[in-house]
Amino acid sequence: MNLIDISLEILSNTFLVLGLIFVFLGMLGLVRLPDVYNRLHTTTKIGTLGAFGVMMSILLKVGFSPIGVKAITVGLFLLLTSPIAAHMIGRAAYRHGVCLCKESVIDEYEKACALNNKE
């Protein structure tokens, strides 16, 4: 086992642990945070950084074999589509009438909607 193999193994395990840490933080936020928008902000991190970290780790473990190429395809797809889905569901939640939590200090989208309706 030469130096390149060892360093690839260490890098791959680092990405795996990073992905697992982000999944753990996302689940913690999903249980603990008070609001739809706060929970949305936390769970999007699972889709982007958590999934991409684990898929990058699989790519580093197997190289450019079919498993590795499909893994990085899934990772890039999640990295592109997860923020779009989060943005759409957040806007739909606001327009559907879900209130912000009572600790919120500013609501800029309300002002933007009022300005848009006035014109």
Next chain:
Amino acid sequence: MISMLTLSLTFMVLAIIPCIYRIIKGPTIPDRVIALDAMTTVIVVMLGIYSFDQSSVFFMDVALVLSIIAFVGTVTIAKYLDEGVVL
């Protein structure tokens, strides 16, 4: 010696429990949609790790299709909540 992949698979299975809690308890509809989206992402990651563990390429196809279906489903429910119609 437990391998790193077995540990991460166990962790992912445990990570589904908060999602189910939020789906059952969640006060509003967007809460449930967010929890379902997060659960699907966790299942996709699980399928990826399992595909490497079994060294079979077919589980990765399942992961790709499941992520596409999750995206389309979330966008559809968001559009339904926003405008009241799907198409």
